[in-house]
Amino acid sequence: MGCVFCRIVSKEAPARMVYEDEAFVAFHDIRPKAPVHVLVVPKVHVATLSDYPDTEEGERALGALFRTANRVARTLGLRGYRLTVNVGEEGGQEVFHVHVHIMGWPR
Numbered sequence: 001m002g003c004v005f006c007r008i009v010s011k012e013a014p015a016r017m018v019y020e021d022e023a024f025v026a027f028h029d030i031r032p033k034a035p036v037h038v039l040v041v042p043k044v045h046v047a048t049l050s051d052y053p054d055t056e057e058g059e060r061a062l063g064a065l066f067r068t069a070n071r072v073a074r075t076l077g078l079r080g081y082r083l084t085v086n087v088g089e090e091g092g093q094e095v096f097h098v099h100v101h102i103m104g105w106p107r
């Protein structure tokens, strides 16, 4: 029951955390699809990326999400990485709490 990423944010469910600040957490994906696979998750529950409004507030939220994903990726010390967001069931989204995938290759 409930949202698995909200439970990880609130520490009710375990995760291999790599980053936390007041607005975001980042943790290793449980089924990695790259040598390094980390998920960057806003603490506030928003179901899917397309729910962010097309407003300055939405722009700030998107900017903060990608700024944080880039920051986390840098701290992981990767040679290169991909940032992916799956949006909607047809877009491959399985967990309906916004997240950016960092899929990377270590040095």
Ligand code: 5GP
Binding pocket: 004, 015, 016, 027, 028, 029, 030, 031, 032, 039, 085, 086, 092, 093, 094, 095, 096
């Ligand atoms: P999506 O397909 O929604 O973009 O990606 C969801 C990702 O979350 C998948 O890569 C899946 O392996 C990961 N995932 C699902 N449940 C859990 C969990 O309980 N813990 C962690 N660490 N990752 C999860």
Ligand code: ZN
Binding pocket: 003, 004, 005, 006, 007, 045, 046, 096, 097
């Ligand atoms: Zn949630």
